[in-house]
Amino acid sequence: MQTAFTDAQLERPGIGDAAAILKDCVHYGFCTAVCPTYVLLRDENDSPRGRIDLIRAMLEKGGAPDAKTVLHLDRCLSCNSCMTTCAAKVDYMHLADIGRAHIERHYRRPLADRLLRELLARVLTQPGRFRAAVRAARLGRPFARALPKRLRPLLALAPDTLPSASEAVRPGVYPAAGARRMRVALLTGCVQQALAPRINAATIRLLTRHGCEVVIAGGAECCGALPLHMGKEERAKGHARATIAAWLGAEAHGPLDAVVVNASGCGTTVKDYAKLFKHDGEIAERAASIAARTLDVSELMLKLGLKPPAQRIPLAVAYHDACSLQHAQKVIEPPRELLRRAGFRVLDVPERHFCCGSAGTYNMLQPELAEALGRRKSAHIEGTGAAVVAAGNLGCMTQIGLYSALPFAHTVELLDWATGGPLPPPLVGVTMPEPQAAETPAPASADPNAVW
Numbered sequence: 534m535q536t537a538f539t540d541a542q543l544e545r546p547g548i549g550d551a552a553a554i555l556k557d558c559v560h561y562g563f564c565t566a567v568c569p570t571y572v573l574l575r576d577e578n579d580s581p582r583g584r585i586d587l588i589r590a591m592l593e594k595g596g597a598p599d600a601k602t603v604l605h606l607d608r609c610l611s612c613n614s615c616m617t618t619c620a621a622k623v624d625y626m627h628l629a630d631i632g633r634a635h636i637e638r639h640y641r642r643p644l645a646d647r648l649l650r651e652l653l654a655r656v657l658t659q660p661g662r663f664r665a666a667v668r669a670a671r672l673g674r675p676f677a678r679a680l681p682k683r684l685r686p687l688l689a690l691a692p693d694t695l696p697s698a699s700e701a702v703r704p705g706v707y708p709a710a711g712a713r714r715m716r717v718a719l720l721t722g723c724v725q726q727a728l729a730p731r732i733n734a735a736t737i738r739l740l741t742r743h744g745c746e747v748v749i750a751g752g753a754e755c756c757g758a759l760p761l762h763m764g765k766e767e768r769a770k771g772h773a774r775a776t777i778a779a780w781l782g783a784e785a786h787g788p789l790d791a792v793v794v795n796a797s798g799c800g801t802t803v804k805d806y807a808k809l810f811k812h813d814g815e816i817a818e819r820a821a822s823i824a825a826r827t828l829d830v831s832e833l834m835l836k837l838g839l840k841p842p843a844q845r846i847p848l849a850v851a852y853h854d855a856c857s858l859q860h861a862q863k864v865i866e867p868p869r870e871l872l873r874r875a876g877f878r879v880l881d882v883p884e885r886h887f888c889c890g891s892a893g894t895y896n897m898l899q900p901e902l903a904e905a906l907g908r909r910k911s912a913h914i915e916g917t918g919a920a921v922v923a924a925g926n927l928g929c930m931t932q933i934g935l936y937s938a939l940p941f942a943h944t945v946e947l948l949d950w951a952t953g954g955p956l957p958p959p960l961v962g963v964t965m966p967e968p969q970a971a972e973t974p975a976p977a978s979a980d981p982n983a984v985w
């Protein structure tokens with residue numbers, strides 16, 4: 534694609550990066566067919582190709598964008614389905630980030646929109662604030678009609694019950710069971726710590742059982758993903774800086790072999806820290822060293838080699854691919870492989886490349902489109918005949934759970950259960966098939982006792 538940036542514009546880091554990305558797009562539009570918003574709305578401006586053109590025009594012109602450009606970029610899920618399909622390898626993910634940051638700097642949104650975004654950025658990144666907000670949302674439900682329309686989706690998303698704050702995993706070192714094979718830091722996340730601390734607990738049990746010493750570094754809570762997706766780049770960097778400092782601080786007691794993430798939206802951001810900080814001299818190297826060691830928990834478990842299950846329960850599990858895992862991180866087979874090795878019957882979901890509508894804060898900011906996608910995904914999942922749904926991202930589990938009665942468990946909860954942990958709470962009451970005899974175990978990695 535031709536661009537018309539001036540030399541002065543190209544000297545600015547964001548614009549120079551955008552120009553390099555834009556020149557790769559050949560505009561044939563193969564990406565449009567896999568773009569959820571284009572499929573729903575049939576508007577070229579809601580396709581990747583259309584958005585690329587809008588971002589080019591906005592950045593070339595500079596200054597405040599028009600409301601139409603903002604509308605179509607806001608409707609983008611950042612699902613990156615377009616990147617999986619694009620033969621020219623256009624780096625849409627970073628182009629969209631640059632576009633959003635430009636909007637955040639130059640566009641004055643209507644007051645209600647500004648307040649909602651500020652509320653989300655402040656509340657979702659702090660587990661304590663999030664818990665207080667959920668309680669307030671529950672109290673506010675009877676008065677939903679009196680609230681501004683923009684706030685109503687938040688009330689619908691607030692869960693009826695919240696685990697006790699004491700269930701959240703605490704900072705500290707969780708020793709390996711038996712000989713230590715690796716020392717890893719686990720990102721416990723912000724929303725996940727409040728909404729489903731059982732996922733972090735299951736992850737710690739699974740990793741320690743497989744020879745990992747697990748470090749929960751105090752001060753490492755939000756990775757910055759949620760503010761980044763709202764264009765709040767400086768705020769995202771502030772969170773990321775604190776998290777990087779906490780992990781590097783933990784290295785005073787021994788090097789970390791890996792940083793493990795069990796929420797794929799966060800994992801995508803942490804793996805991308807090198808690019809996020811590439812123009813920030815003082816921290817760029819440290820950010821790159823963290824990014825290079827970051828793994829989704831399923832990637833790490835495949836390296837470690839899953840212990841053979843005590844008994845194989847061939848429960849029919851529909852595996853939902855979170856977009857951040859399948860499109861951004863390209864982690865598709867590891868969770869399926871692990872679930873199969875654990876004895877489950879893994880079912881693929883039709884139209885798996887399509888987003889469920891969760892997409893960070895998308896279901897709070899674009900509730901109508903998110904609902905259409907959530908219902909579509911839920912119908913596909915229920916059509917598989919599965920007894921249970923597994924996913925590697927709490928956001929997807931929450932979103933699809935709004936439209937499906939099936940129980941949802943995180944992949945690590947199922948792996949933990951199969952290798953000696955407790956039954957995941959969402960599976961209580963599920964009719965279990967007859968266990969099968971355990972097969973002769975086959976290690977998932979070359980050497981299951983390998984020490985890193």
Ligand code: SF4
Pocket residue numbers: 557558559560561562563564565581582585615618619620621622623
């Ligand atoms: S993003 Fe890729 S697939 Fe889409 S129009 Fe550009 S080159 Fe073609």
Ligand code: SF4
Pocket residue numbers: 567568569570571579580581584608609610611612613614615616625
């Ligand atoms: S990231 Fe997803 S919603 Fe956005 S343009 Fe690409 S395919 Fe469409």
